[in-house]
Amino acid sequence: MSHPSADSDNEVAAAVLSAIDNGVVLLDSEGRIQRANETVRNELGLSEDAVDSPADGALPLGEYLLELSPEESLSESTLAPAPTPDEVDDAPALRPHTAGVELIVPQGDLDRCFAVKARSLPATVGDRLLLFEEISAQRRIESQFKTAMGYTSDTVMVVRPDGAVRYVTDSPETTTGSPREIAVSTNLVDSVHPDDRSTLTTALTDAAEAGNTSIHHCRLETTGDGWRMFEITVRENESLPAVEGLIVTARDVTNRHQFEQRRQVMNRILRHDLRNDMNVVVGHADMLLQSNDDRVTNHAETIRKKALSLVNLGDKVRTIDQQLHGVDRQLRQINIAQVVREELNSVHDEYPSIIIRSQIDETAIIGNTLIRTAIRNVLDNSIVHNDNNCPEIEVAVTRRDKTNRVQVQIRDNGPGIPDGERRAITNEGETPLEHISGLGLWLVKWIVDGMDGSLSIEQNSPRGTIVTLSFPAADTGEWDHPDNQRPADGTPFLNGSRGEHRPIGTTTRGDN
Numbered sequence: 001m002s003h004p005s006a007d008s009d010n011e012v013a014a015a016v017l018s019a020i021d022n023g024v025v026l027l028d029s030e031g032r033i034q035r036a037n038e039t040v041r042n043e044l045g046l047s048e049d050a051v052d053s054p055a056d057g058a059l060p061l062g063e064y065l066l067e068l069s070p071e072e073s074l075s076e077s078t079l080a081p082a083p084t085p086d087e088v089d090d091a092p093a094l095r096p097h098t099a100g101v102e103l104i105v106p107q108g109d110l111d112r113c114f115a116v117k118a119r120s121l122p123a124t125v126g127d128r129l130l131l132f133e134e135i136s137a138q139r140r141i142e143s144q145f146k147t148a149m150g151y152t153s154d155t156v157m158v159v160r161p162d163g164a165v166r167y168v169t170d171s172p173e174t175t176t177g178s179p180r181e182i183a184v185s186t187n188l189v190d191s192v193h194p195d196d197r198s199t200l201t202t203a204l205t206d207a208a209e210a211g212n213t214s215i216h217h218c219r220l221e222t223t224g225d226g227w228r229m230f231e232i233t234v235r236e237n238e239s240l241p242a243v244e245g246l247i248v249t250a251r252d253v254t255n256r257h258q259f260e261q262r263r264q265v266m267n268r269i270l271r272h273d274l275r276n277d278m279n280v281v282v283g284h285a286d287m288l289l290q291s292n293d294d295r296v297t298n299h300a301e302t303i304r305k306k307a308l309s310l311v312n313l314g315d316k317v318r319t320i321d322q323q324l325h326g327v328d329r330q331l332r333q334i335n336i337a338q339v340v341r342e343e344l345n346s347v348h349d350e351y352p353s354i355i356i357r358s359q360i361d362e363t364a365i366i367g368n369t370l371i372r373t374a375i376r377n378v379l380d381n382s383i384v385h386n387d388n389n390c391p392e393i394e395v396a397v398t399r400r401d402k403t404n405r406v407q408v409q410i411r412d413n414g415p416g417i418p419d420g421e422r423r424a425i426t427n428e429g430e431t432p433l434e435h436i437s438g439l440g441l442w443l444v445k446w447i448v449d450g451m452d453g454s455l456s457i458e459q460n461s462p463r464g465t466i467v468t469l470s471f472p473a474a475d476t477g478e479w480d481h482p483d484n485q486r487p488a489d490g491t492p493f494l495n496g497s498r499g500e501h502r503p504i505g506t507t508t509r510g511d512n
Contacts, residue, residue, distance in 0.1 A: 018410055023114070031055050031066050043134060044105065044113065054097035055130075058093035060105055068118040070128060074101045086110075100135070111199030113139045136306075138244075141329070142167070150220045155182055158245040161208035163201070166245050169332040182230075182250060183221040193219035193227055193269055203234040207246050216350050217257070220250065229257040257436055274314045281307040331451065333474040334367045340397050341374050347393075355392045363399040364474035365406045367451040372469075374447040378410050378467050386414035387465075406473045411462040417441075421459045444469075 023040025033055050033498040036046055046058060064082050066075060073096060082094045085104050093104045099118035113136045158167040163186050184191050190348040192200050196218040206212040213235040219227045231251045237244075285307060288300035345355055365371070382393050394411040421441070422449050441457075444467075446476055448455045453471040462467050 017369045019096045020163065022134070025059065025130040025132070027053065027055055027128055027130065028128045029127040031127075033058055040132050041113070043132060054305065056298075059130075060103060061386070063128060064094055064101070065103070068100050068116065070118045070120040071099070072118075073098060078464050102135070110136070112136050115376065142183065154249040157184070157188060157248040159188050159204070159248050159251070160245050161505055162393070163187045163204060183223050188248065191221050193221070195219075200232065200234075202425075203232070204246060207234045207236045211238070217253070228252055228254040231255075237325075266497055271351070275311055278307045278311045278314075282311070291485050331366050331368055333364050334369070334371055336365045336367070336371065336408065336471070337397055338361045339372050340375060340395060343379060344370065344395065346376070348380050351391075353391075355390065356395065357392070357397045360395070360397040361399045361406075363397065363406050365451075365471040366474050367453070367471055369493055370447045374469065375408065377444050378469070381440050382410060382412035382414060386412055388413050408469040410467045410492075411460050411464060413460065416463060416465050418459055418461055 011265070023043050024037045025040055026034075026035040028034050031054060033051055040046060041050075042061060050058040055063075058064055059403065060413055064074070064079070074094075078094060079094055079101070083091060084095055085093045089108050092106070095102045095104070099115045101115075103114045103116050105114070112134065114132045116132050117133075117134050117502060119131060121128055129227045156169045157165055159165050165184055168184055183189055189197055189204075196216075197420060199216050200218055203214045203216055206214060207223055213233070215231060218230055218232050218441075220230045220232075222228050226403050230253075231250045231253045233251075235247050239249050282304055283302045285304035289297050289304070291297055291300070333495060340358075340360055344358060347354065347356065347408060379393065379395075383391060390413075392413045392438050394409075396407075396409045398407045398409070399405075445455050448469055448471075451471055453469060456468045456470075458466040
């Protein structure tokens with residue numbers, strides 16, 4: 001005869017089991033199934049005969065499930081003999097899970113996945129409970145997520161706030177075709193350089209607790225390549241709650257980082273070392289110029305000119321770096337007609353004998369203030385290297401409504417740009433045989449590229465060069481305003497109406 005309190009406990013246990021949505025199996029101290037609710041019977045296909053039978057035979061991989069202790073998970077070593085999803089097809093398998101263990105049960109074309117954990121019970125009721133929480137939908141979402149992440153060249157990881165890795169994409173291939181794999185074992189923090197670990201741990205904590213997204217540069221250990229610099233983005237995962245963990249993307253920026261370091265060093269050399277040494281050379285050349293010996297003064301003048309040329313080169317490189325990496329690169333509406341006119345006036349002042357023909361549409365582009373530097377470099381190149389007895393330049397600014405672009409074309413009658421230099425610009429790279437003598441054209445190209453523009457260089461006929469710059473046109477609205485029409489007295493445009501052509505003008509400094 002059973003004790004009344006035991007009967008009461010059994011009745012309570014039965015009521016509790018029937019009310020639980022997850023699958024529940026009640027085990028006795030000998031590992032036999034005492035009770036199994038309807039949910040677990042349906043999910044695992046257990047028959048009525050399973051009750052009062054050994055769990056290791058009735059449950060899929062029951063001998064391993066019996067190893068579960070309350071509130072603990074099975075270790076990798078415990079699971080080592082058990083089949084894993086990668087080792088078997090169409091048979092139950094196990095893999096580690098924070099709750100205890102994950103049971104994968106193939107059913108038809110789909111796998112049903114359960115997080116299984118153990119809970120202790122009063123001795124009068126049974127030894128313990130096995131709780132089966134189905135996570136199949138979560139695993140399918142994770143599988144879709146992994147498939148999507150396979151299309152990115154970045155390494156994508158799902159990690160817990162402490163850095164424990166739940167998932168990592170396959171290693172992206174490098175430009176040489178070989179994978180560069182981050183040496184991640186079980187915890188991402190362990191793969192970070194000791195000096196950078198605090199940065200990553202703080203980012204993980206901020207993302208988990210406050211939902212903050214942050215980007216950092218950290219050195220990660222890679223297999224075969226040692227420490228490399230990565231751009232790490234850490235974000236909370238609200239849009240995919242089924243994918244448990246923080247999303248961490250890692251992009252290898254070692255080459256970019258090294259380039260920035262080299263650029264800083266070269267700028268320092270050009271700004272300080274080269275300039276200082278050349279100033280010393282110029283000073284000694286100036287002293288030699290005071291000699292009464294014509295041969296000495298001739299050599300001194302040559303030394304002085306070359307030294308000043310190197311000083312100017314260093315200044316130009318520094319200026320290029322400041323302009324291309326400065327803060328004033330935001331694209332906005334630029335009155336290109338006015339910029340070109342002002343640069344032509346400046347050329348007149350500096351080279352009064354040069355003949356310049358111009359035809360300028362009153363229009364605007366989407367660009368930035370660096371356009372003035374690009375225009376002036378092309379004009380200077382057309383003049384300084386022009387060996388014609390009568391140097392001439394033709395400048396046209398034309399708005400192409402069909403393509404919604406503005407074209408600035410500068411023609412000269414000089415010797416032309418050598419084919420090798422034109423190919424170097426077109427191919428966007430120099431070789432020992434094909435390179436550009438100077439920095440001007442490269443500066444122009446870099447500026448134009450930064451404005452979503454294009455640069456082309458062609459031969460003029462019968463001689464000379466045609467340089468064409470093309471930019472996105474600005475909105476026409478502000479350029480059709482009545483205040484922008486040509487003044488009644490016929491004075492030149494400052495902000496003329498968009499699309500109106502000025503007649504071709506032939507000018508020298510004397511015409512002004």
